[in-house]
Amino acid sequence: MKAISFLKIAAVTALMLVGISISAPAQAAASWSKQANGPTMYQTNWQYNSTWMTPPASVPSTAMMTSVYWTTKFSYYAPGLTVYLHAANQGYFKLPSLNGNSAASGIYAKQAFRYAYIAKSSPTRMIAPSYGGGHQISVNYQY
Numbered sequence: 001m002k003a004i005s006f007l008k009i010a011a012v013t014a015l016m017l018v019g020i021s022i023s024a025p026a027q028a029a030a031s032w033s034k035q036a037n038g039p040t041m042y043q044t045n046w047q048y049n050s051t052w053m054t055p056p057a058s059v060p061s062t063a064m065m066t067s068v069y070w071t072t073k074f075s076y077y078a079p080g081l082t083v084y085l086h087a088a089n090q091g092y093f094k095l096p097s098l099n100g101n102s103a104a105s106g107i108y109a110k111q112a113f114r115y116a117y118i119a120k121s122s123p124t125r126m127i128a129p130s131y132g133g134g135h136q137i138s139v140n141y142q143y
Contacts, residue, residue, distance in 0.1 A: 109141035
């Protein structure tokens with residue numbers, strides 16, 4: 001019968017006492033931020049998109065978003081303006097406000113994002129040109 005050395009038992013016990021798990025790797029956290037421009041809006045009930053915001057190459061492919069911060073900027077905010085976050089590989093997510101932050105889960109951090117805007121009204125009407133630009137996103141993630 002093979003005996004377990006006292007040093008091995010002491011080392012495992014010490015790791016357990018300080019709360020270090022030897023079975024699961026620790027998760028690291030990081031973030032990335034980008035800016036988007038456009039669109040110019042001319043009418044209601046039509047979807048307008050900003051430019052794409054792509055993550056840096058250093059973001060791991062397994063990274064999952066934990067929260068997101070966003071700001072939108074227009075020369076004029078049309079009544080009924082609604083904003084969506086368009087994730088290139090996962091579709092559209094309605095944001096609760098034109099600026100804010102929110103917890104997020106199940107969304108990959110290593111994909112391009114853009115904003116989609118719709119000014120809802122009934123009936124559809126023309127609006128004064130509304131110029132968008134300087135929109136920002138900050139994606140916090142774990143991997």
